[in-house]
Amino acid sequence: MANTLFRKGLGLKHAVEGELLRDYHSSLVSKIRDSDYQHSAGRLTIHLAQEFGFCYGVDRAVDYAYQTRRRFPDKTVFLTGEIIHNPHVNSRLRDAGIRFLSDPNENIDSVTADDVVILPAFGITVAELSLLTDRSCTLVDTTCGSVLNVWKNVKKYARDGYTAVIHGKVKHEETQATASQAIAVDGGQYLIVLDREEVEIVCDFIRGHGDSNSFQKRFSNSVSRHFDPKRDLRRVGLANQTTMLMSESLAIAEMFRDAMIERYGDLLIDDHYRAFETICSATQDRQDAVQRLLDEQDFDFMIVIGGYNSSNTRNLARICAERVDTYHIADPKCLLSVEQLRHLPTTHKADVKNLGEVTSSGWLPTQGPINVGITAGASTPDIIVGEAIDRISDFSAASIFRS
Numbered sequence: 001m002a003n004t005l006f007r008k009g010l011g012l013k014h015a016v017e018g019e020l021l022r023d024y025h026s027s028l029v030s031k032i033r034d035s036d037y038q039h040s041a042g043r044l045t046i047h048l049a050q051e052f053g054f055c056y057g058v059d060r061a062v063d064y065a066y067q068t069r070r071r072f073p074d075k076t077v078f079l080t081g082e083i084i085h086n087p088h089v090n091s092r093l094r095d096a097g098i099r100f101l102s103d104p105n106e107n108i109d110s111v112t113a114d115d116v117v118i119l120p121a122f123g124i125t126v127a128e129l130s131l132l133t134d135r136s137c138t139l140v141d142t143t144c145g146s147v148l149n150v151w152k153n154v155k156k157y158a159r160d161g162y163t164a165v166i167h168g169k170v171k172h173e174e175t176q177a178t179a180s181q182a183i184a185v186d187g188g189q190y191l192i193v194l195d196r197e198e199v200e201i202v203c204d205f206i207r208g209h210g211d212s213n214s215f216q217k218r219f220s221n222s223v224s225r226h227f228d229p230k231r232d233l234r235r236v237g238l239a240n241q242t243t244m245l246m247s248e249s250l251a252i253a254e255m256f257r258d259a260m261i262e263r264y265g266d267l268l269i270d271d272h273y274r275a276f277e278t279i280c281s282a283t284q285d286r287q288d289a290v291q292r293l294l295d296e297q298d299f300d301f302m303i304v305i306g307g308y309n310s311s312n313t314r315n316l317a318r319i320c321a322e323r324v325d326t327y328h329i330a331d332p333k334c335l336l337s338v339e340q341l342r343h344l345p346t347t348h349k350a351d352v353k354n355l356g357e358v359t360s361s362g363w364l365p366t367q368g369p370i371n372v373g374i375t376a377g378a379s380t381p382d383i384i385v386g387e388a389i390d391r392i393s394d395f396s397a398a399s400i401f402r403s
């Protein structure tokens with residue numbers, strides 16, 4: 001039996017509007033937006049970045065999930081995993097009875113033809129899609145158009161005989177899904193690189209230094225099966241996970257270009273190197289907005305709000321941390337007291353599972369005016385930003401009495 005597939009919503013946009021407002025809207029944040037992104041309370045002044053929070057892809061994915069629940073009230077509805085990287089949103093969907101195939105007691109085998117499965121904004125791998133197709137279930141595909149655009153480019157690279165070099169995080173669902181598109185094409189290969197340090201090693205190899213064995217060892221988890229660096233690094237096409245740091249992606253593309261020119265010469269560069277900018281516009285807008293905010297103001301500290309496994313949030317935190325004390329918090333409850341808060345260190349290499357969040361003291365100045373900058377990742381709803389602002393306001397008022 002063929003799957004029923006929904007890609008453009010389920011015709012219930014207006015029916016779920018109220019629920020979405022109730023679960024994700026913040027009147028405080030709307031008020032701050034209308035007040036030139038500024039908010040003052042006593043000695044505290046808060047400045048919001050002009051672009052933050054839910055992006056178009058996340059907005060749509062969450063909307064479709066609510067529409068799905070409404071359209072199929074009596075069916076079992078699954079998500080393949082987190083719909084987006086935000087704990088608040090995922091827990092709301094769990095509360096609505098949506099089950100997660102990524103949970104330890106769930107798997108694709110338990111999906112029947114009568115069930116509905118929602119695919120997340122960052123997409124799923126070709127292999128996972130094939131398994132779901134075999135179950136003949138109803139599919140609601142919320143894969144973001146910007147992710148589909150990356151897939152289109154990666155498939156073209158593979159068809160033209162170029163290895164897809166993906167600047168991304170190996171374990172990120174989107175990067176896994178993108179890599180799977182490369183190998184779905186006959187002879188397609190991929191290599192995933194995290195940062196400049198890794199790219200240095202790859203570029204050294206392209207220039208003719210280094211040996212295949214150490215290369216294979218270093219990148220064993222980041223390449224396609226049967227990847228042969230001697231063969232597969234002769235022609236490369238660059239792509240990104242859509243939520244990476246733009247400045248780093250551009251630098252990485254340049255490094256590959258330079259290495260290829262050094263190896264094969266300027267005239268033959270097009271035969272060995274291709275690039276296509278695949279950072280999505282929402283990610284770019286949020287990174288630009290926070291840079292502008294940091295250019296315009298001196299802050300006592302920045303608060304960056306978003307899931308710890310949210311790549312775009314972590315990159316916003318990295319941008320801020322280069323300029324000012326920065327705390328990446330997952331939600332308002334991380335603001336523990338006037339003295340303490342929990343947060344994730346801002347290095348891009350911080351392993352959420354192993355390093356985890358840390359508790360810091362003395363985050364809030366106890367005397368004088370406090371100037372705070374705030375931004376939030378593309379998967380953070382306004383309601384969470386509003387609650388964080390309320391908490392900072394309460395603590396800054398309380399800290400006066402203690403000083």
Ligand code: SF4
Binds near residue numbers: 056122242282312378
């Ligand atoms: S961050 Fe970009 S690619 Fe990801 S869902 Fe949002 S708009 Fe789409």
